[in-house]
Amino acid sequence: MASSKTGSSRKEFNRMLKDCQSHDLEIILTKSISRFGRDTLEILDALNQLKLLGVRVIFEQEQLDTGDTDSDLMISIIESIAQAENESRSDNIKWGIKQRAAQGTSKLYNRKCYGYINDADGNLAIDDEKAKNVRLIFDLYLRGKSVIGIVSELEKLGIKSPTGNATWPKRTIDVMLSNEKYKGNVRLLDDGKHESYYLSENNNPAIISKEIFQAVQIEKQRRSNVTKGENGTKRKSKKYSAKK
Incomplete structure (x- = not known):
């Protein structure tokens, strides 16, 4: 199954749910929990719908099968994975900002403030009137x-x-x-x-x-x-x- 996080694949995700509701699908094989939905709430909601429809979902990366995994345990696992991914994403963003700052490539260096304008090359230049x-x-x-x-x-x-x-x-x-x-x-x-x-x-x-x-x-x-x-x-x- 494709990730449901982009516009086109989102349509496919909804189509998949409709196929399950029509009983055209019995088993869904997906790469990982993180690619199954946009966030933890959506993932849990979809899994609850699929459970009621009697559809099994198998996550390859985590080696989990909703058909033989306790519901409470599944929810706990999904929430833990989502939290870990959010923390990792936050750390990566902070690391990127720090690296750009260290290398002098951060756009914040040339962000204008009162008294300055950005020239044609994006560099800071003095706004004579406001500089006064x-x-x-x-x-x-x-x-x-x-x-x-x-x-x-x-x-x-x-x-x-x-x-x-x-x-x-x-x-x-x-x-x-x-x-x-x-x-x-x-x-x-x-x-x-x-x-x-x-x-x-x-x-x-x-x-x-x-x-x-x-x-x-x-x-x-x-x-x-x-x-x-x-x-x-x-x-x-x-x-x-x-x-x-």
Whole structure:
């Protein structure tokens, strides 16, 4: 039997079920459980239908025959196989992302953000008009403006957000101030579980100098309401004012 996961073979799968209902088939021979249906629920549903019709299903790879296998055991086996396949698929996806990042072939390296466009070759290029706003945001922060203060200033100047709205979300400003792409770097897979990868320090043209970017990170840490010490993290007694 062909896999039921594609459009054309799906029609064949339904035709097979109709043939069973018409009692034209008594035994179904299939390569493996994973090729019998699109997911665990569909597989179990089909097997229940076939059982009621008195049709045996034989799985070659697993060497299982519904004719001589206990129903509860069959369900348990199918669910276990489905879970293992899902975990394997997830691991393969993560491995692929990590490999592309390590080799510098991940498309994420050239994914544009505010202030950039993609040129004809798909590489990052500076959007001059929006890059001015990026520099303004960094400059305002270093001049003492809070994130809320920057949002207010952008509204006064009539500068639209990346999504075209009159109001900038505070989160957007905060993420921009930490985005290493603005100094020409790209960091991937740094979630505390994976090794970080850099394509190079010149992955894309920089909008912000490395010195200004670093100064902003230091200032962000200074304003933070959380400090790290030998005894772990603790909150400062006074929080940096967000009204300025």
